Amino acid sequence: MAFPRPRPARPELPRQRVQTLQCGQGAVRAARFNADGNYCLTCGSDKTLKLWNPHKGTALRTYQGHGYEVLDAAGSFDNSQICSGGADKSVALWDVTTGQVVRKYRGHAGKVNCVQFNQEATVIVSGSIDSTVRCWDCRSRRPDPIQVLDEAKDGISSVKLSAHEILTGSVDGRVRRYDLCTGQLYSDYIGSPITSVCFSKDGQCVLAASLDSTLRLLDKDTGELLGEYTGHRSTTYRLDCVLNEQDTHVGCASEDGHVYFWDLVEGSLALSLPVGQGVVQSLAFHPRLPCLLVATQGQVTLWREDTFQPEGDPS
């Protein structure tokens, strides 16, 4: 993009609401940016999945084919495919242009909470409340997963992938990291049910949100606690946590209708963004811009930094 690299000065946080998407698909269970952040996916509780251009506020396509609520979705690196998981216990692989289900992977015994593509979109990793993580092959036609990671004692609430790692957060209060390179499983005990995990951009830290209203930043290699962030409210629901595009701040959704941002190093609350009255269900941070996607109730809002000028409003 043409945006200049931000000066080493203070990084911007999204404070300004620039778009509101009325999704019209019931509760929006998840809002996700695609790989380059130009588009987004919203997962509705009315069994649909929608593709948007959030910057212009236009709906591009609706994907129908799930049997129940869609709970998570992810786009492939080349924007050609979408994977999604839903409460119908299935993981679906979609073709973006045709809008058809390419494949459906059945095997989970419960709701599929989270899905992720690997880097080359050859494997879909899905986590479910049946306490398993399943790795599905997109290349071959085999109907059963490549591998089932059933080490968790309770439901999987979040899955993230790096180039060679699978990071899972489970309700049994553990963050597990499966390293394919070294063939090791690291299991970090947090205690409280994990709602969301994510890698930092530099790949050295792991952020875990748990139901004790705390975000914890752990060192990936040693498991040591690097930071702890509190102030929001997360006791009941599965809420997302994010890191901003430069790893300077951590953000988390809250049940009080706000999105909180903390300084990553200092742990001080940097921003409390009032989004709405209801629970903020899902968060997604743009991969390169200070741009935040917030799903609350039936709508999705896009937030930009203060200095952002909605350039001429093209549409």
Added chain:
Amino acid sequence: MAAESSDSEEEDLVSYGSALQPLEEGERIKKPVPLQEQTVKDAKGRYQRFHGAFTGGFSAGYFNTVGTKEGWTPSAFVSSRQKRADRTILGPEDFMDEEDLSEFGIAPKDITTTDDFASKAKDRIKEKARQIAGVVAPIPGTTAFDDLIGPSKITIGVELLRKMGWKEGQGIGPRVKRKPCRQKPDPTVKIYGCALPPGLSEGSEDEEDEYQPENVTFAPKDVMPVDLTPKENVHGLGYKGLDPSQALFGASGREHLNLFTGGSEETSNLLGDLRHSKGRKLGITGQAFGVGALEEEDDDIYATDTLSKYDTVLKDEEPGDGLYGWTAPKQYKSKRRPEGEIKYVGKVLAGFSLASKSSAPIKIYPPPSLPRNYRPVHHFRPVIIAGNENCHLQKALEESTGKLESDPTHQSRHALNAAQRRQQLGETELKGPAPSILEYLSEKDRERLKEVKQASEQQMKAKIVSQQSPNSRFQAASPEDATHKWRMQLGGQLVNAGSSDFKPFAKNPEKQKRYENFVRSLKQGEKGETLERFLDPNMSEWERGREHEEFFRAAIFYRSSNSTLSSRFTRAKYEDDVDKVEVPRDQENDIDDKETAVKMKMFGKLTRDKFEWHPDKLLCKRFNVRDPYPDSSVVGLPKVKRDKYSVFNFLTVPEPTTSLTQATNEKIQESSSLNKPSKKSSRWDVSDKEKEKKDSISEFISLARSKADAQQQPPVPATEKCGTGTTETLPTVVTDEDKNQEEESRRPPMDLFKAIFVSSSDEKSSSSEEESDEEQQPATSERESETTKQADISDNSSSNLQGRSVTATTDSGISSLPTSKQEDATEEFGPKLPPAFSSGRFCKHLGRKEKHRKIRERHKTKKERKRKKEKKKKHKKQKNKGKHKNKKSEKDSSSDTTDSSDSLSDMDTTGLSPKELLRR
């Protein structure tokens, strides 16, 4: 055209074909009509019409009607004096369409050559007939003129062939090279079956002798079509019947023909045919009366048929060929056959030749010669029923039939078993499981057993003989006799009666011993009296008798079941160890100490478990990662086999823990957390730190942390317990759940609770009694009183929870729900999904509904929590009891999901210093 006009100066250009019409400006190129839309029309543009009314077809007349567009109009008859109506005779043409009159119609009007004037060159037979007629005609050679003026009507096929270079009289096909020297067929070669006659198979030989230069090819020979006239009569093959002309003209005709065949072979083929047909023509046309110009010899044509020419007497030998008008081919008439050969009288079919050898005579098999005393009468023997009592009658009958059954071993076939039948049939024994133990014995042992068996049988026989005394009838029920009876039934197979594993009297070891001895002796063939001694001498006679019988029965039962069952089962190939089960080798160990570590924020080594984990090979491939364990076939966590029924598979046995002193650490964290949220200048304001942004976060953070630690490094001693945190409200009085949750997250330090509850013992609920057990337990730490207080606190909080769950239905001003609705809440594990519309901003009633559900769920989780809590307490109770027992603490193995509330209950394990924890 365009090319010509443009290049007019270049006149020597040659242009082929016609140029396309030049495209006009703005004109669109016409699309070619696709094939399926192309329709055929006749010359007048009528659609799909090729046929007239008379030639039929799908479109005849005017749109399948006769007449015109106006319909069929009858012509009016008009006749006047001046203008008489002439009678019109309508021919078929008057009703025809023009298509019928066209070239391909039924009555073409074009001038065509008819068959009469067509060229007859193609029809050889007709041509021949015509030439013959010309020869025979009064003026010979007239027909030659026909050829001069004959118009040619030849078919298109012939014309095409001609254009391809075919000439009449040639065969069709590529030109062939003829072999210079034709091999004559070897006369010694035998021809079986349907060999072609030599003339037909090789073609005419008269062309062979010519000089044939190289590279000269010839057209293939023309093939005469095979005559395929079907056989319509019921005569034999080749039968022709009496030729009336031959019969009528008799010998004269024959002689006449003989003359021709004998003499003028050099005449043309054409005339040969003529001569052959001449005899026929004699009587019919009258044309050939008299002697023809080409005939040398006059025939006695006026001879009358006299009876003298007929035979009136049957003779042995006929001077002629004896055919008398049979129309055999000439060669058979003329040639004499060697003597002794079976003469075939009659015409040999075309394509067949007579066999040179007579076939071998059919062998006749005579009927079997009957025995001398055979009488062709069958007598039925009277059937003797085996169970017939009257043996005298039976014997008499048998004698009368003359067939005394002398062989007693000859039994009914139904009495035989499979082995006996097999022996009789001479089959080999089936390979399979050995039917009895006998098979496993060595040869020597078997021999010995057989000897023993025979000895016992002889003994038995002797016994029976001796007991055929008059008292035998009365002693039938005696045990001795029963022994024999049983023995007879058991036979030699009793030796199979197992000794080892069948224990029918295992409950009574004495009896079992007796039974084993009994069986052993029985196997050795001992007699009844000796068997008796194994029975209990203390028993009464009747009891002994009963036991005796019982043992026999048991022995029989065991034997039969053993031998019959053993043949049906095979041994297992693989030993299945039923009492082993696969369990993961490494398991995440107990969470109790982890929990304490978490509480102390001692993340890192304490909270981390590291396992060997084997990713699937395909997964590595898909992730473009080298397989870390290329040689292993394990996927996932490596597993080990453990005892299936071991308790340790289901309990994760924790290490013994001592009560910990956690207060100090708690304090540190608390103070740090209190310090942290204080507003201080952000790091982004500091300009000199901006350089560090490039560093990784972990470095950055560790730096910051070390700074922070330096600030609050002096560890707060336990003496200043009561100092901090007094501003916090008491959690017991808070009823709002959400608030409570928040307060749980940042709870006041232990000292506060201690300060409050140190004297209030009435707070102890019924559930605190097990905590009092813990009080009695000798704690390793020096501060026993503190642990009890902590227990108090945890107990308190649990009672808080209970109170909360009760009050939760009424909190936040929302109307309570009937508790019966809790059951219909759907499955909920872990964190729930947020409601769709909570505040009713979009639609009020929906939001309300959602809220209700939310409350319900909350309620439910609370209940669950409560249940868990109680469970936990129970565990603790057991645990404490266990501690009492062996002074060893056993952790409960429940690895259930720990809510934040669970942490409260685990306070009892606090009290260990972090250093101790780290040392472990």
